[in-house]
Amino acid sequence: MAVGAFTVGATTVTKATPTATPLxxxxxxxxxxxxxxxxxxxxxxxxxxxxxxxxxxRIGEYLAGILRPSTGYRLPLSTHAGHGIQLRLTKxxxxxxxxxLDSGPSGVxxxxxxxAGLFHGVQTLRQLLPxxxxxxxxxxxPWQIAGGTIxxxxxxxxxxxxxxxxxxxxxxxxxxxxxxxxxxxKINELHLHxxxxxxxxxxxxxxxxxxxxxxxxxxxxxxxxxxxxxxxxEIVRYASSRYLEVVPEIDMPGHTNAALASYADxxxxxxxxxxxxxxxxxxxxxxxxxxxxxxxVDDVVRELAALTPGRYLHIGGDEAHSTSHEDYVKFMDxxxxxxxxxxKTVIAWHQxxxxxxxxxxxxxxxxxxxxxxxxxxQVAAAAxxxxxxxxxxxDRVYLDMKYTEDTPLGxxxxxxxxxxxxxxxxxxxxxxxxxxxxxxxxxAPLWSETIVTGANIDYMAFPRLPGVAELGWSPxxxxxxxxxxxxxxxxxxxxxxxxxxxxxxxxxxxxxx
Numbered sequence: 164m165a166v167g168a169f170t171v172g173a174t175t176v177t178k179a180t181p182t183a184t185p186l187x188x189x190x191x192x193x194x195x196x197x198x199x200x201x202x203x204x205x206x207x208x209x210x211x212x213x214x215x216x217x218x219x220x221r222i223g224e225y226l227a228g229i230l231r232p233s234t235g236y237r238l239p240l241s242t243h244a245g246h247g248i249q250l251r252l253t254k255x256x257x258x259x260x261x262x263x264l265d266s267g268p269s270g271v272x273x274x275x276x277x278x279a280g281l282f283h284g285v286q287t288l289r290q291l292l293p294x295x296x297x298x299x300x301x302x303x304x305p306w307q308i309a310g311g312t313i314x315x316x317x318x319x320x321x322x323x324x325x326x327x328x329x330x331x332x333x334x335x336x337x338x339x340x341x342x343x344x345x346x347x348x349k350i351n352e353l354h355l356h357x358x359x360x361x362x363x364x365x366x367x368x369x370x371x372x373x374x375x376x377x378x379x380x381x382x383x384x385x386x387x388x389x390x391x392x393x394x395x396x397e398i399v400r401y402a403s404s405r406y407l408e409v410v411p412e413i414d415m416p417g418h419t420n421a422a423l424a425s426y427a428d429x430x431x432x433x434x435x436x437x438x439x440x441x442x443x444x445x446x447x448x449x450x451x452x453x454x455x456x457x458x459x460v461d462d463v464v465r466e467l468a469a470l471t472p473g474r475y476l477h478i479g480g481d482e483a484h485s486t487s488h489e490d491y492v493k494f495m496d497x498x499x500x501x502x503x504x505x506x507k508t509v510i511a512w513h514q515x516x517x518x519x520x521x522x523x524x525x526x527x528x529x530x531x532x533x534x535x536x537x538x539x540x541q542v543a544a545a546a547x548x549x550x551x552x553x554x555x556x557x558d559r560v561y562l563d564m565k566y567t568e569d570t571p572l573g574x575x576x577x578x579x580x581x582x583x584x585x586x587x588x589x590x591x592x593x594x595x596x597x598x599x600x601x602x603x604x605x606x607a608p609l610w611s612e613t614i615v616t617g618a619n620i621d622y623m624a625f626p627r628l629p630g631v632a633e634l635g636w637s638p639x640x641x642x643x644x645x646x647x648x649x650x651x652x653x654x655x656x657x658x659x660x661x662x663x664x665x666x667x668x669x670x671x672x673x674x675x676x
Contacts, residue, residue: 184653186198186309189650191636193313194315197312201267204308207236209246212244216278219252233299256276261283261315279406292306319636323353324354324607324631327614329362330611333617344628344663345405345628352410354477360419360420361380363422373425380440409471411470413463413479416486417486418482420436423447428453444482448486464505475508475510476505481513492517500521510524527553532556551602552594555605560608561577562608563610563613564577566581567581572623582630586630586634607627652673
């Protein structure tokens with residue numbers, strides 16, 4: 164706080180005035196910060212200036228939609244230069260997602276080479292304003308943005324979060340809310356776990372009972388649900404508007420009871436099992452020896468690929484305990500070419516490294532710090548042979564793990580994962596023997612065996628999600644728990660303003676309520 168003095172009669176009165184948030188006190192930490200002396204203050208005269216591009220105008224409208232309700236200002240969009248907030252797309256060495264923010268007394272300028280960078284810059288701008296800017300009613304200012312320059316770009320191109328909609332189903336509105344939360348921290352990949360033993364969540368025209376029957380329940384025996392093709396396309400559209408790419412997952416050959424229950428012919432014995440509402444894993448398998456299995460996979464992948472403009476399609480491949488190793492390899496060897504045939508890049512859980520990953524495939528590592536050395540060596544060998552890795556170590560970034568023994572939600576099979584443990588590791592050297600060039604990024608999965616509501620999602624994701632986002636975005640040189648926990652604590656009023664419930668970890672110096 165800054166302190167100013169003024170005189171009333173013969174009495175000198177001291178009044179505290181809020182100071183602008185320092186440029187470096189954001190999450191993820193920017194790559195480079197150069198502080199300036201004089202902040203910019205948004206007032207009723209401020210306009211948002213955009214260039215003539217459709218992308219800049221769309222991002223300008225998004226920014227205005229955040230600022231107008233809380234400031235009460237008109238903040239008109241304009242293509243005329245002047246004082247205010249300027250959004251510029253121009254050629255430069257910003258990369259695909261980088262940006263530059265320049266702030267001073269006459270205004271703020273955000274510059275990027277691509278729309279994604281401009282959007283990420285807007286997220287930084289949001290965090291530089293008081294948390295009350297997130298509210299939907301007029302709040303008291305002032306609305307100051309610290310002076311200086313930020314030059315920023317991500318460490319990794321893949322920065323993901325996974326939402327399991329199979330164990331418990333989440334509505335389009337709930338997924339959209341999570342997308343908005345992810346966007347605030349520059350997450351750019353939304354991995355949707357669309358099928359599992361407990362539920363099939365995407366309509367497939369050629370196999371309609373997958374959704375109507377296989378999607379009719381969930382863990383605990385609830386009503387379940389599924390996304391129509393229009394629903395799924397709305398999620399994809401909304402994610403794209405926040406510069407997230409949707410990565411759909413159809414888990415196979417295991418985790419397939421919902422499909423096996425829907426169509427008896429997918430079973431080797433031609434007998435459909437009952438729908439499943441428990442939480443065990445590893446008991447189901449597609450019939451590897453049947454040609455019908457691959458007709459089924461082809462139909463599902465074809466329809467899902469047609470709905471998905473993103474680059475990736477995830478084929479699962481984990482916990483296939485009811486499939487022999489020989490059959491697992493046969494299955495993956497036949498299924499991966501189906502994915503590439505429809506123009507998508509294969510992602511699978513890291514067990515695929517025990518088969519033959521196709522060229523360009525990505526393996527998602529979900530092991531633990533103490534996972535068997537031979538399994539880690541298998542992953543490292545695949546990485547050396549060109550398979551890219553997404554790191555999701557379960558005892559670090561699985562958001563469904565309990566914080567402590569007393570956490571009312573979540574599981575503990577991978578251990579207890581407090582906020583410091585989730586943040587305090589380096590993706591660049593986590594797996595011995597893996598070339599740095601093989602690491603594509605990080606992803607924070609949220610499995611939903613115990614997650615039922617949107618509030619449950621928030622509580623398990625926050626405050627760990629921002630730390631995973633920082634591991635993916637910020638330079639390794641910025642990773643320091645003691646400074647990070649202070650920046651993280653400063654996010655709490657913003658979460659309060661956004662209505663995000665969160666775990667108040669004793670490891671973090673939260674501001675007094």
